[in-house]
Amino acid sequence: MFSPTDRVEHATTARTSGSQCQACAASRILVAMLIAVTFIQAGCAHGGANYRPLIDTKGADGSRLELDLGECQAYARQVAGAADQAAAGALIGAALGAVLAAAAGSRYDRGASARVGAVSGIVGGAAQGETDQRSVVRNCMSGRGYRVLQ
Numbered sequence: 001m002f003s004p005t006d007r008v009e010h011a012t013t014a015r016t017s018g019s020q021c022q023a024c025a026a027s028r029i030l031v032a033m034l035i036a037v038t039f040i041q042a043g044c045a046h047g048g049a050n051y052r053p054l055i056d057t058k059g060a061d062g063s064r065l066e067l068d069l070g071e072c073q074a075y076a077r078q079v080a081g082a083a084d085q086a087a088a089g090a091l092i093g094a095a096l097g098a099v100l101a102a103a104a105g106s107r108y109d110r111g112a113s114a115r116v117g118a119v120s121g122i123v124g125g126a127a128q129g130e131t132d133q134r135s136v137v138r139n140c141m142s143g144r145g146y147r148v149l150q
Contacts, residue, residue: 048133049076056147065146072140076133085129086122093121 050073057065080088097117101108138148 048081048130049073049079049137051076051134051137053134053138053141053148054150055141056149060146068141068144068146069137072137072144075140076136079132079136080129081133082126082129085125085132087125089121089123089125089128090118091121093117093119093124096121 052069055065094114094117097113097115097120098110100117101110101113142148
């Protein structure tokens with residue numbers, strides 16, 4: 001975007017004029033999204049896939065239960081998890097926020113709208129990824145004959 005010399009001149013101009021350029025706003029959005037996705041990946045890596053549902057063990061074979069659970073969790077890892085869904089949600093949310101702000105007119109800040117959209121997309125995507133993986137584990141265990149309570 002900018003050479004090192006341009007950055008110094010740009011920063012000085014922006015600071016003295018009090019204005020923000022779109023390149024600066026876009027850079028801040030990108031950095032915020034990368035940080036958020038990194039935290040989600042660190043905290044939620046296969047979180048839904050490691051889900052242990054509450055199962056009615058009456059009449060169930062305990063040794064077979066753990067084997068089946070492990071296989072079902074492996075299937076859940078094949079579904080996009082929280083981190084993947086959060087990354088996709090951030091991109092879609094940022095784009096949608098910027099488009100909506102542009103459509104609404106000059107009164108709305110595209111950068112701020114993109115940031116709000118990105119954060120909303122991260123949260124929604126992470127929750128959906130977690131839910132999807134948990135559903136795979138529950139459905140798989142139910143399909144194997146276990147009574148899944150929660």
